[in-house]
Amino acid sequence: MLRIHFTSEDIGRIRIAAGPVPAWEMLLSLHALHGRADHGVFGIWRTRTLGLLAPSARLLLRLAPARGYSPDFLTPTVDNDVESAVEAVQSTARTRLRADLALLAGRSAAAASLLRPLAEGEAEALRHLGSAMRLYHQRALAPAWERIHAVVAAERAARAADLMAGGVERMLGSLHPQIRWESPVLTVAYPVRKELHLGGRGLVLIPSYFCWARPIALRDERLDPVLVYPANRGLQRLVEPADRSGAGCLARLLGATRAAVLEEIAAAEGITGADLVRRLRISPASVSEHATVLRQAGLVFSHRTANTVWHLPTPLGRAVLDGTATSDLPRLAQFHPTDRVPDTVEVRKNSALSHLSPATGRSFG
Structure with missing residues (x-):
């Protein structure tokens, strides 16, 4: 767990990188x-x-x-x-x-x-x-680079909209499902325990196309503080498959909105219903309905932490999105329960989410 401690000065010195950072x-x-x-x-x-x-x-x-x-x-x-x-x-x-x-x-x-x-x-x-x-x-x-820039720009615009609509609290609270804001501390699911005191230096938020699964920070606390987090929540590829004859099949199979819900859940490596409402601009009732259908089909898995329900993709759900479900269906289908899927699985309030996602390449110990 990474805990980033803010002072009142730091709140005023938060900024979002102007675009994708080449390094x-x-x-x-x-x-x-x-x-x-x-x-x-x-x-x-x-x-x-x-x-x-x-x-x-x-x-x-x-x-x-x-x-x-x-x-x-x-x-x-x-x-x-x-x-x-x-x-x-x-x-x-x-x-x-x-x-x-x-x-x-x-x-x-x-x-x-x-x-x-x-x-x-x-x-x-x-x-x-x-x-x-x-x-x-x-x-x-x-x-x-143009496509990378477009993905990062869309994420930056979404965070700016959060800032205007709900202030710093909403912006920091919506950065990523594995980031939680409880003033004056930003808590990030992390492979090691670490305390980062900003001490008036502020924080640079860097949305990144290639950042995957979990946010990243520098190891050396003496350097200018940054937090890099995944921007590509819509699973946008830089290079499309050569054969595009099947493009749009998922939307035709599931319906455009339900396909978008599945893509958002898979891209975020864990997302709440409230985040789905905000990202897709659909009603809470619609999100609940689509998540229930996807869960009952074995494409997503839901669990409750305190009063919040988190949705994650199952192996079968990932295979459907990746286009590998045809060959892997017999093996992947074993994950799908034969009986009714429960609405949610209760977990302890303080359970860490990080073990549910594969580690990114960088170590922080």
């Missing part, structure tokens, strides 16, 4: 490259991108392992200028390079040896890293 999208997309080839959102992009990578990308993939720590210096607090991000990374102080890369290497002497030139701040190693970042962005991200 963060780069890091988190590298995590996605380590992921499943059949991922419903990243799979096609991953397959195509792996075929376009230059040899220099091996350094970036080494710096951004699928699991474990990724160096904080790779994600400087600059908004949407790729060249500024590269310059900030290349100008990282040697003491910080050493500290961050020592954490990355851990007890591996081989890894430490490979990263030593970079850890020592050698000019050639830093030039190589900068070139690798530029080329990776050019080949992996730039072709889809």
Whole structure:
């Protein structure tokens, strides 16, 4: 659990990044490259991108392992200028390079040896890293940047609307299903216990296309505080399948609104009925009806925490969205109860939600 402590000064210094932050999208997309080839959102992009990578990308993939720590210096607090991000990374102080890369290497002497030139701040190693970042962005991200920007802009607009309609309390409370605002503390479901005191520095909120499953913060509390959280709640792909003949089949099968409810539930990795009402702009009664039908069909799972009902996708629901249900139906259908599905499953009030979602690539311990 991550607990972010605000002062009155911090409340006035909250801001949302103006657009997708290249350094963060780069890091988190590298995590996605380590992921499943059949991922419903990243799979096609991953397959195509792996075929376009230059040899220099091996350094970036080494710096951004699928699991474990990724160096904080790779994600400087600059908004949407790729060249500024590269310059900030290349100008990282040697003491910080050493500290961050020592954490990355851990007890591996081989890894430490490979990263030593970079850890020592050698000019050639830093030039190589900068070139690798530029080329990776050019080949992996730039072709889809307009779409990434559109997804992040839509999320930013939604948060601005929350701020105007309900103030900071509503904006912070609606960031993500795994984020809870209870003034003056923002609590985030997290793989480790951590207390972050902002101390008047404020907080930069960074909606990210490639952030998946749970929000992310920097490990080093001395750095400018940021909270990166998933923006792509509508499961929008960067690259569409080559065969689009089946486009819209899910909407025709379930109905457009019910399909949208299923997509929102799957994208959010856990969402409340109130959030569905706000995101889809439909009535609470309609949300309840659609969630009940989806639950009874075995496509979603619902559980109650205190007075709040949370909805999550089942394996069958994910397969339907990913287009894999035909071949996997016999196995996945075993998840679906043969009898009536209960309306909700009661869990303890303080049960953590984080174990219900797969971990993202970055470690925070």
